[in-house]
Amino acid sequence: MKQEHKDQVQAAVDALRARFAVGKVKNFYFVACGGSQATMMPIQYMFDRETPIPSFIYTANEFNYAKPKAFGPESVVITVSHSGTTPETVAAAQTATDCGALSIAFSNVVDSPLWKAAGYPIHYDHGPETDMTDRNNAVLYDLAFSILTIIDPDQAARWEQGVADIDKVDGACKATWDIYREVAESFATANKRAPLIYTMGSGVNYGEMYSLTSCLFMEMQWIHSNAIHSGEYFHGPFEVTDYDVPFVIALSCGVTRHLDERALAFAKKFSERLLVFDEEKFDFNGIDESLHEYFAQWILGVTVRSFVDKLAHDRGHALSVRRYMWQMEY
Amino acid sequence: MKQEHKDQVQAAVDALRARFAVGKVKNFYFVACGGSQATMMPIQYMFDRETPIPSFIYTANEFNYAKPKAFGPESVVITVSHSGTTPETVAAAQTATDCGALSIAFSNVVDSPLWKAAGYPIHYDHGPETDMTDRNNAVLYDLAFSILTIIDPDQAARWEQGVADIDKVDGACKATWDIYREVAESFATANKRAPLIYTMGSGVNYGEMYSLTSCLFMEMQWIHSNAIHSGEYFHGPFEVTDYDVPFVIALSCGVTRHLDERALAFAKKFSERLLVFDEEKFDFNGIDESLHEYFAQWILGVTVRSFVDKLAHDRGHALSVRRYMWQMEY
Structure with missing residues (x-):
């Protein structure tokens, strides 16, 4: 990781440490939109599991318009916007700063509106030509683990x-x-003409499935989709399962694996179109076993993206194509 | 409301009051599956808005397998299962009881496993022949408002x-x-052959849209769907909008109305198949204006159900038909 990124994370962590030392870290709000929100879902999940300090995730305008009553000067608000211009995310970061909360923001663009709205902006790189350790997940994980070191010293x-x-x-x-x-x-080739592909996952992986559904399938491929939580599958959604209904299913290597396995066992019986990413088969390249669950969703995300590259190629529908986004005012 | 239901709610409220008086109400966990989870989403939203005590909602097995670290004897756990037999919901209620948390459960079946697992079981009636004030939403709202009276005395x-x-x-x-x-x-007649219908809403209405998607469309009609949060629409999902893609959209009369209006204004331009439920046009029958937002989603739910009755009729697909649920082990 570049020293610049390390230093920006460190500044945020130091500010948090000072507040935590005097009992002024009451809750965490993760606030962003779409894919940026999805990037923080695993972090919110990790905090929920590992610390008794309450943490919440909101799409930005829900946070702005239906402000949670627990939000205040002792909150930590963490925002992400790639361009740093998403108006609702900028507004959330600014609200946090104005009320005296600790306002930390991630963006690919230095000096963007989000950058200026937050007290502690952190830059990340983007694109295949950049080092993986400088991209959004890397700086976000670096911040998250560093915060946990403080609030979970055991x-x-x-x-x-x-x-x-x-x-x-x-x-x-x-x-x-x-x-x-x-x-x-x-699977990509076999399903290149599928008008709809469901995704399914649980726990730390739900955010990645949400991102696959909302950003990769719906936004970038115009494929209909829904990110079904594995724990909810049997309580309604499973009735749409049929031989020709495709699903991408993430099997966690973590504590919610049972939910995914149960959903997969059923889906296998009635759908002939399943793509299963089983994290227990991932190559963790020496990552500490106690952290596999948390790192797996990141590896899953990169793997899913490679799959979607092939799908886009076979469909002749470049991932960069949009009909509305950036084409008009909305 | 029947005296029996009043008494059961009162017992739970009295227990909560005693705990609250000695500072032992640290957080609320709303835990259930599918439609039962959806029924509690507006309550969790209301608590988030109206009280600084943190509240969370989980599908039951996520709560069971990825136990949040803040859960403990000072938690309040509220569960719902219509039959009272949903194993993962029963397990959550039992865990709450066993650890000394306040365990409150709603069920249509007295002496069901859920009933026995919870310290404070509350019965509700079901079906068109019963009084509206004895059904699930009524007893749930009665409990929620009664709790707020205690924790938000102002x-x-x-x-x-x-x-x-x-x-x-x-x-x-x-x-x-x-x-x-x-x-x-x-709209139901015009879209009776639609293989997919999206739903969209925000804030207090999101749960109702989730229920419409997961239970009414996917489970009971085998119609593909996804409950899109209005605040997320522009951050991915809106790219699937097209002239022949149907949406059911709830326009809140509450604080998140702006999100819905913005989404609707866009959807109107590119889809010719919109069904819009505008809560500002609802007849509130004298309900206090300061409570319109919270009651509107309940009225919305009943209205949506009448709409789906017509859709089911025109499709010749009775709402009671299932191919998997209750037909086999899963």
Whole structure:
């Protein structure tokens, strides 16, 4: 990770440490939209599991218009916007700053409106030509693990290991794609004319499935979709399952694996079109086993993206094509 | 409301009051599956808005397998299962009881497993032949407003009014259906062969849209769907909008109305198949204006159900038909 990124994370962490020392870290609000919100879902999940300090995730305008009553000067608000211009996310960061909350923001654009609205802006790089350790997930995980080191000191060694293991993710993603390339590309080709593909997952993976549904399928491919929580599948959604209804299913290597396995066992019986990413088969490239669950969703995300690259190619529908986004005012 | 239901709610409220008086109400967990979870989403939203005590909602097995660290003896856990047999919901209620948390459960079946697992079980009636004030929403709202009276005493008069206004909902639903019948039934007939219908809403209404998607469309009609949050629409999902893609959109009369209006204004331009339920046009039958937002989603739910009755009729697909649910082990 670049020193610039390290320093920006460190400044936010130092500010949090000072507040935490005087009992002024009452709750965490993760606030963003679409894919940026999805990027923080696993972090919110991790905080929910690992710390008794309440944490919440909101799409930005829900936070802005239906302000939670627990929000205040002792809150920590973490925002993400790639361009740094998403108006509702900028507004949330500004509200946090104005009320005296700790306002931390991630953006690809230095000096963007979001950058200026937050007290502690953090830059990340983007695109295949950049180092994996400088991209959004890397800086976000670095911040998250660093915060956990402070608020969960009993497991400080584990969280410090997490920071160190960020370096291993690039290798893990490459090795995992080698494992999944054939099955994922075959599924892409076989389903290139599918008008609808469901996604399913649970726990730490739900955000990645949400992102696959909302951003990759609906936004970038105009494929109808819905991110079904594995725990909800049997309580309604499973009735749409049929031989020709495709699903992409993430099997967690973490504590919610049972939910995914149960959903998969059923889906297998009635759909002939399943693409299953089983995190227990991932190559973790030496990442500490106690952190596999949390890192797996990141590796999953990179793997899913490679799958969608093939799908887009076979459909002749470039991922950059939009009919509304950036084409008009809305 | 029947005295039996009143008494059961009162017992739970008294237990909560005793705990609250000694500072032992640290957080609220709303835990259930599918439609039962959806029924509690507006309550969790209301608590989030109206009280600084953190509240969370989980599908039951996510709560069971990925236990939040803040859960403990000072938690309040509220569960719902219609039959009282949903194993994961029963397990959640039992876990709450066993650890000394306040475990409150709603079920249509007295002495069901859920009933026995919870410290404070509350019965509700079901079906068109029963009084609206004894059904699930009524007892749930009665409990919610009664709890707010305790934990938000500054607004006690408002919450007591809420309890009283439950009696007005039946009249409001009937009058509102009179307003919406024609447009809703026309939409149902026009879209009876639609393989997919999206739903969209925000804030207090999101749960109702989730229920419409997961239970009414996917489960009971085998119609593909996704409940899009109005605040997320522009951050991915809107790219699937097209002239022949149908949407059911709820326009809140509450604080998140702006999100819905913005989404609707766009959807109107590119889809010719919109069914819009505008809560500002609802007949509230004298319900206190300060409570319109919270009651509107309940009236919306009843209205939506009448719309789906017509859709099911025109499709020749009875709402009671299932191919998997209750037909086999899963």
